[in-house]
Amino acid sequence: MSRTQANWSADGSYLPPIDPHTKAKHQILETYLENLIFTLYGKGRYGETTFTFIDGFCGGGMYDDKDNNIEWEGSPIRIIKAIREGYKKSRRKYPLNVKFIFIDNNQNHLDCLKNYSMPKAGLGELVDEQLHEYNGEFGKLLEECEFRCSEFENLVNECVWKIDIRKGHSFFFLDPFGWTDVSMNSINKIQSLKGSEILYTYMIDYLKRFIIGKQGQDKITFNKLLEAEGYYESADLSRLDKVGEQCYFRNESMRLFRDKGNTKYVFTFSLIPKGDVRVLYYLIHLSKNLTALEVMKETFWKENNLVFQYYFDLYGYGFKTADFYEEMQTSLMFNITKNSYDFCLEKLDNELGELIHNNQDGIKFREICHETMERNPASKEHYTRYINILRNEKQIEVWRNGKIVTGNKIILQRNDIIKLTGFKQLSFF
Ligand SMILES: C[S@@+](CC[C@H](N)C(=O)[O-])C[C@H]1O[C@@H](n2cnc3c(N)ncnc32)[C@H](O)[C@@H]1O
Structure with missing residues (x-):
């Protein structure tokens, strides 16, 4: 039910290895956030000045990049650094107020983040949960971190409430191991906030296995959690080829989040493991704001390397690793020659x-x-x-x-x- 679970030791003596699609995910996250700050805070005469970033499944903050013999920064660190980059690029004179809420249900992971990864990344001063002024050359950047050890689902109401009081723009990065940790009800609550966005790792490959089998308890849990009764049900999946199957799952997922997620715009990135043709998970971007969708598309259209997805009127961009074409069966190439x-x-x-x-x-x-x-x-x-x-x-x-x-x-x-x-x-x- 869940992908290989990354584990961090509290003192950072053990860091999990990083894989290529997690790197791609980090690239999407940080590039998008930098551009989001630049667009909402940096452009225009009076930009947005208050932001809240929630990393709901933050992990320990650092990975072991064994191939390159270095450490690789995880999502919480990348989020903070991306905001700083966006702020510097904006060159604005008025202050920017940012709050980060980092949530994980494993205390060791949070300890690793606070005591090892953040100091190592030069962010050690932020672990005291106080307000700090980042020394930019322009207007002030005020930063504050909060660390919470809890199931994400148990903190959704509190987060929504806090953001409602703070006002401004909010962004939730939801990156669980499996599909059982985020309910449609929570997505709905988050989307009810004005100016909120979600980037959610949707583990379609694990879901697919049991959707195809339609087995007992899993199916009940799935339908209840994701309010998915009536979805993923109509096609005769055994008759679809690999690509047809992918298209079906993607279309159904989009339909589900659009209908039940209280969201206006749904955009996806397909993450495909090395040497495979199947989508392991989608990074789904949910927003109610056309500007957010535009920033997403503008940021990534050049990197998108899954042109074929659009031949089926499917939505979104995709990332595959370099060896993808070598291993891909020619029948899946669709003779695409256009740039x-x-x-x-x-x-x-x-x-x-x-x-x-x-x-x-x-x-x-x-x-x-x-x-x-x-x-x-x-x-x-x-x-x-x-x-x-x-x-x-x-x-x-x-x-x-x-x-x-x-x-x-x-x-x-x-x-x-x-x-x-x-x-x-x-x-x-
Ligand atoms: C995939 S890792 C996160 C990686 C991180 N987002 C990154 O990119 O660097 C998932 C994390 O979620 C935590 N987790 C698992 N289930 C959770 C839950 N229900 N609520 C909060 N955290 C959870 C795990 O302890 C783990 O640290």
Whole structure:
């Protein structure tokens, strides 16, 4: 039911080995958070100044990277450092207030984090749970850590309550060993907060084994915890090939979290183990905020190396290790020769073209993003380019404050209205 469980000794004398997909997960986490701070705090005149980060399954903070003979920093350390980087990049004069709550149900793991890993990473002063001022060159960065030894589920209400009082933006990193540690009810509560996001490790491969077998107690627990009655049930799985099966599980997972998770936007990263074709787990990003989804896509579209996922109208990016193509059966390659840029524009042409065509009196850019952002690999920049191509071909007009916007390349704003020019066919491919 759970992946190989990492264990930390309290004094850091034993650190678990790091694997490649945990490294990829860390890369996603830290790059995203740095960009999130830069976007929400650093951009615009009055950015967000209060943030709370909850690492609900934080672990001991350091791994043994045996291949490279070094230590590899874990999620709590990476979160703190990513926020500092985002803050430095922002160069803002007004203060940024950040609280980190680190939760683990194993006291040894928390001890290792506080007494070994954080001091080793140069963050030793933060373990006293007091407010500290980080010496940036710009406005103040105020940081405070809280460490809690508990089951995550038992602290969800408290966390939500604290964030509600603090206000501002919150981000939950939920990285359990298995699928039984986070309930849909908790996801719902978190998502009821204004400005909250979740990055959740969803262990689809373990789930799959028992979903296919549909066995007794596991199934009851699953349905109860994840409110999944009526999901993962309709397909004749034995008739699907490996890829079809993956697609089915992914679509059902998206449907489940969208319906039951009180969330607006669901975006996934598929993490595929070395030398395998199956998804071991999804990192699922849940948010109610279009900006958060845009930051996610902008940050990672270049690194995404699972283009084929989009051939099935599935959503999200994927990460695979370098030897993936060598080991992958050629039948799974789908003869993809297009580069990802053309692929994005083609996808947009299908989706946006239809949407614009069906709204001949005009549709807001915000509405276009809302309808389509989860379903294609394109970033906001691709949307801008695509719409500018259509404008320059005089297929559409962009209206702002009652006037047509002119110029070769315009930067789109959320309230801009996209209208068809006449009734020409919308397609340039
Ligand atoms: C996969 S490890 C976390 C790794 C860490 N997020 C990282 O990337 O460095 C999972 C951690 O969750 C803890 N854990 C397991 N079940 C838990 C629960 N129900 N509540 C809180 N922590 C739990 C384990 O002790 C372990 O330290």
